[in-house]
Amino acid sequence: MTTREDHLVELVDENGAAVGTATVSEAHLPPGRLHRAFSVFLIADDGRVLLQQRSAVKTRFPLRWANTCCGHPTPGEPVTEAAARRLVEEIGVGNVTLAEVGVHAYYAEDPATGRVEYEYDHVLVGRLPADRDTPLPDPDEVADLRWVSPADLRIGLQVEPRAYAPWLAGVTDRLLAHLDRPAEHSGG
Template identity: 45%
Template structure:
């Protein structure tokens, strides 16, 4: 099994540079079915079929009118490239609190700090990616919040963004491919989404 992903991957998909200028593989936190940490694994190896259950996070940010911020994943991503998905998702480093990882990664990908971000539960799923053959075996921590400023997306991570109402999301899903996990995480987060956006938003 290779210790680092292939050349040309985006920052989140490649090795992490160290202070000495060398590269170390990105490590994930492995968990049991109850979400308890049981070890670590290199990121790519954890996604090779059948996959190894690991900790992840997903973020849903909204503007002040209750529209959801979506991102289309960059075409250079090794997993699910070019598909639409929620505002941000990723993996905490071993020992990193999921809330901290979610805020960090949102800033790295979209150049914006979330405000009023709240926990919205967890969801466990198993989703193969037909295009890459990789598998998402994840124990996913969900967070909902408000966009805290103007977006500055990293083009290596994000192909494009869109703010959508529920009706616009339905129309977009009829035309374009979304990440395999998108509806699982959105449906689980809906109670907190409604608290954040208000009933008038329609979520």
């Protein structure tokens, strides 16, 4: 049986250019291999963001709070397509338009599992209007969900950083920079 750990990821250089492939498992064994990933934030009409608590069976940072959804595109797969697929698989939400708002490259070691994250992480944002279906997360992927304001997320990351996945602070910075940008208005 093939598991998600057997899937291929795209190895990249420090500028995000593809340089090869490895399995998910190989890329996350110490010392880690830099590879392409994505982190998605879904935003409600009221501005709150959806966080997930990673399931207890995750091989990296189990039971830590993270952004709505994370994953890896297969080699050559567009990041937005991979992220849309994972939103359905992990969170049970489909048909969301995603936009990339930045990249966060990071390295983190998980003391609980001995695995590492060494990722070139594309940060994506999508809107989840109130009239949409309620998320139905896969319990093998997600232990819990909660909606938080960006301000409360920032405070939580400062007060209790070990309750959160180590990449969440960096991807939240990209989200907040995006939200702080003035809206572009067309003349007319």
